Amino acid sequence: MTEDMTVRNQLMFGKLMIGATALLLMAAQASAETIEDKVAVCAGCHGADGKPVDKTIPTIWGQQAGYLYIQLRDFKRGDRKSEIMQPIATQFERDDMLAIAEYFSQKPWPDLGQPRAPKDVAAKAVAASASVGCPACHLDRFQGDGTVPRLAGMGRDYLAKTIADFRSRARGNNPGMSDLMLATSPDDLAALVDYLAGL
Amino acid sequence: MHVKGLAAFAAAVGVGLLSGTAVAQEVKQEKQSVLGNANVPPVTQEQLNAADKNAKDFLLTNGNYAQTRFYPGKQISRDNVKNLHVAWIFQTDVKESLETSPIVVDGVMYVTTSFSHVYALDAKTGQQLWHYAHKMGPITVYCCGPNNRGVQVLGDRVYLATLDSKLMALNAKTGEVVWTTNIADPELGYSETMAPTVVKDKVLIGTNGGEYGIRGFVRAYDAKTGKQLWNFNTIPDSSVGVWATKDATGRDMHRNIQAEKDMLAKIGDPYAKLGGGVWQNPSVDLATNRIYFVVGNPSPDLDGSNRPGDNLYTNSLVSLDLDTGKYVCHFQYIAHDVWDLDAVSPTVLVNVKDKDGKTIPGVIHAGKTGHIYVHDRKDCSLIRFSEAMVPQENMWVLPTKEGARMLPGANGGVEWSPIATDPGQELAYAINLHQPMTYHVESSAYPNGKLWLGGAFKVIPGEKQSGNITAVNYNTGKIKWQVKTPEPMIGGILATAGGLVFTGEGNGKFAAYNSSSGKELWSFRAGAGVNAPPSSYMVGGKQYVVVGAGGNTQLDYKRGNNIIAFTLD
Numbered sequence: 001m002t003e004d005m006t007v008r009n010q011l012m013f014g015k016l017m018i019g020a021t022a023l024l025l026m027a028a029q030a031s032a033e034t035i036e037d038k039v040a041v042c043a044g045c046h047g048a049d050g051k052p053v054d055k056t057i058p059t060i061w062g063q064q065a066g067y068l069y070i071q072l073r074d075f076k077r078g079d080r081k082s083e084i085m086q087p088i089a090t091q092f093e094r095d096d097m098l099a100i101a102e103y104f105s106q107k108p109w110p111d112l113g114q115p116r117a118p119k120d121v122a123a124k125a126v127a128a129s130a131s132v133g134c135p136a137c138h139l140d141r142f143q144g145d146g147t148v149p150r151l152a153g154m155g156r157d158y159l160a161k162t163i164a165d166f167r168s169r170a171r172g173n174n175p176g177m178s179d180l181m182l183a184t185s186p187d188d189l190a191a192l193v194d195y196l197a198g199l
Numbered sequence: 200m201h202v203k204g205l206a207a208f209a210a211a212v213g214v215g216l217l218s219g220t221a222v223a224q225e226v227k228q229e230k231q232s233v234l235g236n237a238n239v240p241p242v243t244q245e246q247l248n249a250a251d252k253n254a255k256d257f258l259l260t261n262g263n264y265a266q267t268r269f270y271p272g273k274q275i276s277r278d279n280v281k282n283l284h285v286a287w288i289f290q291t292d293v294k295e296s297l298e299t300s301p302i303v304v305d306g307v308m309y310v311t312t313s314f315s316h317v318y319a320l321d322a323k324t325g326q327q328l329w330h331y332a333h334k335m336g337p338i339t340v341y342c343c344g345p346n347n348r349g350v351q352v353l354g355d356r357v358y359l360a361t362l363d364s365k366l367m368a369l370n371a372k373t374g375e376v377v378w379t380t381n382i383a384d385p386e387l388g389y390s391e392t393m394a395p396t397v398v399k400d401k402v403l404i405g406t407n408g409g410e411y412g413i414r415g416f417v418r419a420y421d422a423k424t425g426k427q428l429w430n431f432n433t434i435p436d437s438s439v440g441v442w443a444t445k446d447a448t449g450r451d452m453h454r455n456i457q458a459e460k461d462m463l464a465k466i467g468d469p470y471a472k473l474g475g476g477v478w479q480n481p482s483v484d485l486a487t488n489r490i491y492f493v494v495g496n497p498s499p500d501l502d503g504s505n506r507p508g509d510n511l512y513t514n515s516l517v518s519l520d521l522d523t524g525k526y527v528c529h530f531q532y533i534a535h536d537v538w539d540l541d542a543v544s545p546t547v548l549v550n551v552k553d554k555d556g557k558t559i560p561g562v563i564h565a566g567k568t569g570h571i572y573v574h575d576r577k578d579c580s581l582i583r584f585s586e587a588m589v590p591q592e593n594m595w596v597l598p599t600k601e602g603a604r605m606l607p608g609a610n611g612g613v614e615w616s617p618i619a620t621d622p623g624q625e626l627a628y629a630i631n632l633h634q635p636m637t638y639h640v641e642s643s644a645y646p647n648g649k650l651w652l653g654g655a656f657k658v659i660p661g662e663k664q665s666g667n668i669t670a671v672n673y674n675t676g677k678i679k680w681q682v683k684t685p686e687p688m689i690g691g692i693l694a695t696a697g698g699l700v701f702t703g704e705g706n707g708k709f710a711a712y713n714s715s716s717g718k719e720l721w722s723f724r725a726g727a728g729v730n731a732p733p734s735s736y737m738v739g740g741k742q743y744v745v746v747g748a749g750g751n752t753q754l755d756y757k758r759g760n761n762i763i764a765f766t767l768d
Contacts, residue, residue: 065337066337066338066339069337069338070338070386077647079646079647098337101337102337105337127660128660130658130660130755131657131658131659131660132655132657132658133658133753133755135752135755136342136343136344136752136753136755137342137650139295139344139345139752140295140752140755140758145339145345146335146337146338146339146340146341146345146362147338147339147340169643173646173649174646174649174650175641175643175644175646175649175650175651176410176646176649176650176651176652177650178641178643179639179641179643179652179653179654179655180652180655182639182641182655183602183639183641183654183655183657184657
């Protein structure tokens with residue numbers, strides 16, 4: 001072993017030790033993390049005031065706790081795909097997910113200031129909704145309950161993207177929704193998007 | 200501490216407990232006074248056995264263990280029903296789909312609401328005696344509304360099954376929780392909306408979840424402890440059956456038996472996630488110690504490609520031994536259903552004429568198909584089926600990707616709505632839906648407890664929908680009379696010895712009809728959908744009729760939160 005190698009090994013050992021200590025510290029921190037620490041990362045995309053920073057990102061403030069929990073669970077399982085959400089959800093155990101879901105469900109639903117759909121569009125949307133029975137799960141005025149999400153006042157672009165993803169089955173964690181969206185015409189779905197965003 | 204003091208202490212503890220649970224609920228104003236004024240005597244098994252002859256109380260969801268929904272009192276009659284008026288209105292704290300069947304025990308009424316709330320009310324005045332606001336777990340997975348259809352009392356306990364799949368016993372006087380048992384995991388699609396049936400210290404309960412790939416069951420729990428006594432899987436380990444190609448009425452169902460057999464060889468028996476929910480109460484035959492109930496659709500509803508075989512015992516009448524839960528007999532209406540035209544409305548035990556005209560113990564069921572099926576109680580065999588109560592077209596066209604039109608639509612016919620019977624007239628009364636639909640099929644793998652429809656059923660926009668009230672002679676199968684209604688009907692119906700039937704509509708109309716002719720004799724506008732089964736009872740020497748007016752999620756009828764009682768003078 002040359003002196004060079006020894007120095008390099010010592011350096012490597014030192015780095016490893018620092019790394020290991022950091023990991024230990026992080027683990028200790030993780031266990032002492034408050035719910036605020038756990039959700040800090042969320043604001044980056046979902047908004048510090050509950051208004052998502054990008055229009056294709058969903059509102060999670062005021063969303064149903066059961067629904068938020070199931071989405072975190074599915075991101076972790078890989079049943080719902082997202083390069084961003086999957087690594088985040090993977091860090092959490094079931095209890096964390098339930099706590100995070102409860103935390104956001106207690107926040108007020110933000111007003112995204114989206115316009116009401118014009119009368120003809122609303123009428124078309126209501127007919128389409130009645131045809132496949134949306135309120136049977138999303139309930140009166142699309143407020144959702146339990147594991148079924150609130151859709152009223154959700155971001156327009158997110159709604160449009162989600163419906164498209166259900167139709168292509170790119171969003172694969174609710175095939176029943178894919179079936180219902182595939183049975184509904186793109187025209188009717190466009191009306192539904194405007195209607196729901198404006199509720 | 201003397202007895203009175205103990206009662207006051209218990210009541211005070213009850214108040215504390217309940218206000219605690221109420222905080223996390225959507226209930227705005229908690230006013231439940233959980234005081235000893237729910238002064239109700241214990242309900243004995245003997246009383247329950249004789250419920251069919253008792254005009255004072257309404258002890259079971261469907262009136263009695265035979266589930267006849269025939270009320271024996273006749274103070275309110277064809278002659279005076281025109282004078283019926285509101286006695287009181289009670290507003291619940293929950294304005295959502297209302298499917299409750301009020302029960303009445305010695306002047307105390309128990310009603311439930313969506314999200315599994317229970318109220319005890321003074322049946323004479325509508326005054327609230329206590330309110331149990333269930334603290335719902337965050338995980339609820341359910342189809343067709345957060346409904347609850349009622350409770351039953353045995354002894355001094357009220358039995359409730361909740362949306363998050365728990366079975367509970369409450370103190371009938373105070374509303375305090377006595378015990379709670381987890382029935383099944385809501386995360387896998389199990390939920391409860393039915394009222395339990397309690398008999399011989401057993402609490403009988405089915406499960407929802409046929410839209411989520413569950414394995415259905417009916418269970419008995421110990422009424423005293425909540426411990427499970429027996430379990431009957433509504434989907435047996437061998438679910439394949441006899442490869443029936445025709446339905447109960449003899450129509451071809453267009454099954455591709457060879458393709459199913461090939462699939463069976465490939466994937467084996469699909470029993471584990473085959474659905475088979477039980478939405479409504481069993482009837483209890485006290486003489487033979489048997490129960491009778493119907494089993495709902497297979498999972499996924501519209502896609503049969505991955506569930507080869509008859510999918511036993513979906514879409515079937517089933518009978519079990521009450522003490523052991525052991526299978527006695529079954530009859531399947533639609534094998535390998537791909538239309539969700541399943542069996543939901545509760546069974547009724549009445550004496551019927553067999554094929555030779557001999558009177559025998561029978562069991563009848565009103566199907567989503569629009570037929571009333573009449574069976575021999577001994578072996579479940581089919582004696583006859585009634586004329587169709589709703590238009591039937593294009594049966595049994597297979598669902599397609601683009602959608603195939605068929606009548607009836609997937610809600611029926613007769614949905615979960617209980618029927619009523621009047622044995623003296625040999626009539627069964629059913630409320631029906633007429634909703635033209637297209638049936639669409641899509642294929643996907645089991646989604647871990649998520650909605651698993653295997654396609655969609657779509658109401659056809661522009662095609663006229665309607666409903667009807669139909670009286671069927673179950674000894675001939677002929678329709679005696681039919682009243683058309685402007686909208687599809689869901690909720691339930693009550694027949695009385697006063698020669699009347701009472702039922703409500705989604706547009707808020709609640710009406711009384713002559714039970715022999717269908718002539719409308721009285722009506723009332725409730726302001727929200729009347730989509731719950733009515734009950735009747737006596738208190739202070741007066742007969743009352745009571746019904747919930749809170750609309751319906753499944754058909755999106757106007758929501759409300761009223762329990763309305765009517766009486767004469």
